[in-house]
Amino acid sequence: MQLPVVLTITHSPTESVARLGGWLSAAGVLLDVRSPYDGSPLPSLRGFAGLLVMGGAMGAYDDDVAPWLPATRDLLREACERIQKTRSVKRIVYVSCDRPTLARDLDILASVFRVVSVDVFEMFPQTSHAETVVLLERTLPPK
Numbered sequence: 001m002q003l004p005v006v007l008t009i010t011h012s013p014t015e016s017v018a019r020l021g022g023w024l025s026a027a028g029v030l031l032d033v034r035s036p037y038d039g040s041p042l043p044s045l046r047g048f049a050g051l052l053v054m055g056g057a058m059g060a061y062d063d064d065v066a067p068w069l070p071a072t073r074d075l076l077r078e079a080c081e082r083i084q085k086t087r088s089v090k091r092i093v094y095v096s097c098d099r100p101t102l103a104r105d106l107d108i109l110a111s112v113f114r115v116v117s118v119d120v121f122e123m124f125p126q127t128s129h130a131e132t133v134v135l136l137e138r139t140l141p142p143k
Contacts, residue, residue, distance in 0.1 A: 004049030008033045009042065009072055011056030020052070036068035042075060051079045060098040076101065080108040092136040097129055112140045 008017055008031045021031050036042055045051060053076060058066045083089050092113065096102040113136040120130050
């Protein structure tokens with residue numbers, strides 16, 4: 001049996017997938033980690049079972065300091081559009097620290113998913129960073 005491979009994007013050499021990566025590996029998921037901050041191009045989603053985008057010190061639209069972000073946002077948009085069209089995805093746990101991208105992606109997914117719950121938590125206590133966690137559940141068959 002071939003293990004699912006998740007395209008994983010890191011935005012800084014100080015950001016790590018260590019804790020999450022260990023948990024996913026134990027769950028039988030392989031991570032293909034890409035680091036566009038070092039100049040490496042991002043691949044298409046073809047052949048990947050999922051997409052995991054880690055955060056960083058920059059904002060989601062700080063293209064001037066992180067010129068690879070438009071390509072990252074394009075992959076996120078493509079992932080949302082693919083999820084919307086597949087029957088196999090029944091639930092999504094969406095975690096974001098950036099309200100504009102969260103709103104954009106929820107708008108894409110709203111045609112076939114409903115929001116079940118929303119929670120906010122501090123990923124990094126003693127900082128201004130807060131993560132929004134949204135549980136989505138499929139309501140309609142894919143278009």
